[in-house]
Amino acid sequence: MKPTFQLPNYPIWVGPLAQTFPAWFESAGYTQVFLIADAETRKHCLPVFLQETGLSADVPGTTIPAGEHFKNMHTCAHIWQDMLAAGLDRKALVINLGGGVVGDMGGFCAATYKRGVDFVQIPTTLLSMTDASVGGKLGIDFNGIKNAIGLFGDPVAVFADPIFFNTLSDRELRSGFAEVIKHAIIGDAELWDQLQQLNDLRAVHWPSLLKASIAVKVKVVELDPFEKDLRAVLNFGHTIxxxxxxxxxxxDTPLTHGEAIAIGMFCEAELAPASTRLPRTALAKLLRRFFSFRTIPVEAFPALWELMQQDKKNTSGKVRIALPDAEPYRLHWLEPAFVELERSLTVYEDTIKAGL
Ligand SMILES: NC(=O)c1ccc[n+]([C@@H]2O[C@H](COP(=O)([O-])OP(=O)(O)OC[C@H]3O[C@@H](n4cnc5c(N)ncnc54)[C@H](O)[C@@H]3O)[C@@H](O)[C@H]2O)c1
Ligand SMILES: [Zn+2]
Structure with a gap:
């Protein structure tokens, strides 16, 4: 079966694993495999994966604790130890079965083990299907800094099957939906129109929506594989x-990534100049439909500004926000001052208070 997308170095399939993975795997001819899952994906996704692909239940591998908290060097050491113990050679295939944490860290471990073994991404969250497993960014958190250590390294293939959403929580599904909204704004007016019609993420026809959303990320990555410029547009909503x-x-009440990005998109759209033609009102309405906005106290504004000073995109000490421009696949840089952040957060707070 033809891949849904063919990037220069790897194919991406969107659709039932049963129709894609077994044929690909057989033709690839790997003699050794090693499967990385986290505790949750081992429980919920591995049985589905085995059933769909026909792989044997005693496939060697390792299980890591679930969550961003464990995306670190200690977990990598544990993964590398298990790879060595399994006698993995350089011709092996590593299978990353999980969300963005397993994909980023499993890919990082595979790309560095014995100077690199092949790995395949089997994303199991909406966020990892539409965002994390496309583009070859691999890495881990270090010294409290997200993705501080890592490299660019492509998988040999990506298989995105929405069958895994059956066990994904509503909160995680919504979280990934923030990136789908972002992709629509960056490059797909038709997808954007479709999103306006949605009320229930459990009733979505995922294969077509995933294809449209992944297509935007694929196009941005193809235009700018090493994040020289345009790729920064994927950071819309991410500075704030x-x-x-x-x-x-x-x-005690952390936000998911998507929940935070939803607020970030609201505030950054508030700051966007009219020339970008960002659909500010429609975006606010769509975000409000899916995300319950959290109040951010005025006392927190300076702390947020402080955190924004550490953003990777900044140059010469100035905070930079990457916005989609009026034309699809165009980038518009903004260099806001603290008062502008304050203004956007005040509009955000007023919107919550008004119950809009
Ligand atoms: N490489 C990139 O370009 C890129 C892009 C965006 C995000 N990321 C990274 O992705 C990570 C976030 O990814 P995420 O949101 O997928 O988080 P995650 O991997 O932590 O998954 C979220 C939670 O859902 C559980 N889970 C996953 N799939 C499940 C399923 N089908 N059923 C039940 N439970 C399931 C996981 O065990 C975890 O507890 C971050 O570390 C971020 O830095 C990377
Ligand atoms: Zn994101």
């Missing part, structure tokens, strides 16, 4: 969003 995510990280 990441600061908000970090701010709430060590509280």
């Amino acid at each position: 969003g990441h600061a908000i995510e970090s701010y709430f990280l060590n509280t």
